Amino acid sequence: MNENVVLTPERILEATEDVLRRFGLAKATVVDVARALDVSHGSVYRHFPSKASLREAVAKRWLERLNAPLAKIAEASGPAPARLERWLRTMFAIKHKKVSDDPEMFTTYLTLAREACKMVKAHKDGLVDQIAHILSDGVKQGTFQVTDAKTSARAIFDATSRFHHPAHAEEWRDPQLAARIDVLLALLLKGLEAPRKR
Amino acid sequence: MNENVVLTPERILEATEDVLRRFGLAKATVVDVARALDVSHGSVYRHFPSKASLREAVAKRWLERLNAPLAKIAEASGPAPARLERWLRTMFAIKHKKVSDDPEMFTTYLTLAREACKMVKAHKDGLVDQIAHILSDGVKQGTFQVTDAKTSARAIFDATSRFHHPAHAEEWRDPQLAARIDVLLALLLKGLEAPRKR
DNA sequence: TGATTAACAGATATTGAAATCTGTCATCGC
DNA sequence: GCGATGACAGATTTCAATATCTGTTAATCA
Numbered sequence: 001m002n003e004n005v006v007l008t009p010e011r012i013l014e015a016t017e018d019v020l021r022r023f024g025l026a027k028a029t030v031v032d033v034a035r036a037l038d039v040s041h042g043s044v045y046r047h048f049p050s051k052a053s054l055r056e057a058v059a060k061r062w063l064e065r066l067n068a069p070l071a072k073i074a075e076a077s078g079p080a081p082a083r084l085e086r087w088l089r090t091m092f093a094i095k096h097k098k099v100s101d102d103p104e105m106f107t108t109y110l111t112l113a114r115e116a117c118k119m120v121k122a123h124k125d126g127l128v129d130q131i132a133h134i135l136s137d138g139v140k141q142g143t144f145q146v147t148d149a150k151t152s153a154r155a156i157f158d159a160t161s162r163f164h165h166p167a168h169a170e171e172w173r174d175p176q177l178a179a180r181i182d183v184l185l186a187l188l189l190k191g192l193e194a195p196r197k198r
Numbered sequence: 199m200n201e202n203v204v205l206t207p208e209r210i211l212e213a214t215e216d217v218l219r220r221f222g223l224a225k226a227t228v229v230d231v232a233r234a235l236d237v238s239h240g241s242v243y244r245h246f247p248s249k250a251s252l253r254e255a256v257a258k259r260w261l262e263r264l265n266a267p268l269a270k271i272a273e274a275s276g277p278a279p280a281r282l283e284r285w286l287r288t289m290f291a292i293k294h295k296k297v298s299d300d301p302e303m304f305t306t307y308l309t310l311a312r313e314a315c316k317m318v319k320a321h322k323d324g325l326v327d328q329i330a331h332i333l334s335d336g337v338k339q340g341t342f343q344v345t346d347a348k349t350s351a352r353a354i355f356d357a358t359s360r361f362h363h364p365a366h367a368e369e370w371r372d373p374q375l376a377a378r379i380d381v382l383l384a385l386l387l388k389g390l391e392a393p394r395k396r
Numbered sequence: 397t398g399a400t401t402a403a404c405a406g407a408t409a410t411t412g413a414a415a416t417c418t419g420t421c422a423t424c425g426c
Numbered sequence: 427g428c429g430a431t432g433a434c435a436g437a438t439t440t441c442a443a444t445a446t447c448t449g450t451t452a453a454t455c456a
Contacts, residue, residue, distance in 0.1 A: 006429095007429090007430090029416085029417060029418085030417075030418065030419090031416085031417065031418090039430075039431090040430070040431050040432065041417090041418080041419090041432095042419085042420085042421090042430070042431060042432070043429080043430055043431075045418085045419065045420080046429070046430075049419090050418085050419075051417095051418065051419085151377070151378075151381045152381060152385065154378060154381070155378065155381040155382040155385050156385075158360040158361075158378055158382055159357040159358075159360070159382055159385070159386070160357075161359050161360040161363075161366070162356040162357070162359040162360075162363075163356075165360075165365075165366070167363075167365035167366065168359070168363070168365065179349070180349075180352060180353065180356055183349045183350065183352070183353040184353040184356055184357055187350065187353050187354075187357070187386065187389040187390070188357070188385065188389060189389075190388070190389040191385040191386060191387075191388040191389030192385070204399095205399090205400095227446085227447060227448085228447075228448065228449090229446085229447065229448085237400075237401090238400070238401050238402070239447090239448080239449090240400070240401060240402080240449085240450085240451090241399080241400060241401080243448085243449065243450085244399070244400080247449090248448085248449075249447095249448065249449085
């Protein structure tokens with residue numbers, strides 16, 4: 001297939017995701033990727049210096065796809081509390097959907113992410129910044145009271161780990177999950193709340 | 199050793215923990231345990247029906263040892279907010295100490311606990327009950343305002359997962375850990391706080 | 397008599413030889 | 427000249443033979 005199409009990093013990544021989906025993380029080889037593209041595996045090494053860097057690039061794409069819809073919410077306008085809640089619920093929903101739609105692919109991406117832990121750290125920092133941005137808006141609007149938006153944002157991120165950190169993915173099948181999220185979000189929003197004007 | 203001492207479940211558990219410490223979870227066999235006690239492995243099977251049940255008993259002991267000091271705090275008297283904070287900080291400290299003192303043994307116990315997940319569930323429920331008890335005290339004292347102590351307790355437990363759930367153990371080496379805990383606890387306590395009397 | 401043992405069958409783990417994969421590079425074809 | 431190739435060395439994985447372990451039981455011992 002694709003006889004006269006140039007070989008690009010983009011096409012290689014596409015093929016790699018395909019191979020990962022078909023063979024799983026453990027069985028997927030560079031030779032498989034090359035075969036899927038109908039080229040020699042040496043050609044793949046022209047675009048990616050190693051198998052590790054190829055995996056890293058796949059992980060990066062995945063993290064970017066997770067990030068995009070959240071960034072949109074963080075940058076939106078409107079009352080901060082509702083926005084924070086929507087942002088958090090969206091983050092949970094994205095993760096929960098990924099794991100329930102295709103658990104195998106989720107664990108695959110999860111392992112890739114663990115290998116690229118530096119990239120994950122940057123991803124997390126970006127998410128905390130987005131929360132901090134919403135918190136700052138809330139302070140400006142007078143609805144939130146926090147001494148430092150960045151540390152409070154991190155606290156919110158930490159407090160919700162149970163519902164977004166992949167290490168807890170198995171616990172997301174709990175039928176009471178939605179209720180637990182509701183109670184926690186209410187508690188956190190109350191903790192951020194500025195006292196009413198007198 | 200111990201030629202004329204009767205073989206009890208207690209002694210077997212002691213020996214099992216010893217063997218686990220010396221050989222690690224993967225290498226520890228029932229034969230090793232029997233050898234440590236200077237009996238045949240058949241004798242061990244007189245007290246525990248299977249290797250799995252032996253492991254389960256070890257896990258149970260471990261969970262009970264974790265639970266004891268926390269139960270004491272939960273049952274104590276005094277202002278609820280300070281008690282809740284002390285309870286949570288003690289739980290974090292116990293876990294963090296275990297993992298930093300002997301990381302290998304921690305992962306061993308962690309795997310045992312995963313196998314005995316029913317027991318872990320009961321353990322967690324007990325901890326949530328302890329939090330709920332403190333929250334109820336706080337409501338009586340007029341310092342906390344919660345609609346349902348049990349669900350709020352679970353929210354507190356969930357919100358602090360990042361600092362007590364073993365899945366996050368690797369993240370506990372963070373030099374800013376203490377600061378993160380401080381900010382989160384302040385946020386949660388503010389979220390539980392009853393409005394001042396007018 | 398009741399705990400302990402040694403021998404045993406089936407399940408699980410180890411090991412080392414053979415196969416496959418990763419990453420390199422001299423060579424090829426356009 | 428430039429991207430692609432395929433043959434290659436060293437690293438990694440697979441697989442099947444072998445060894446060890448789990449759990450049972452009939453025989454032993456005190």
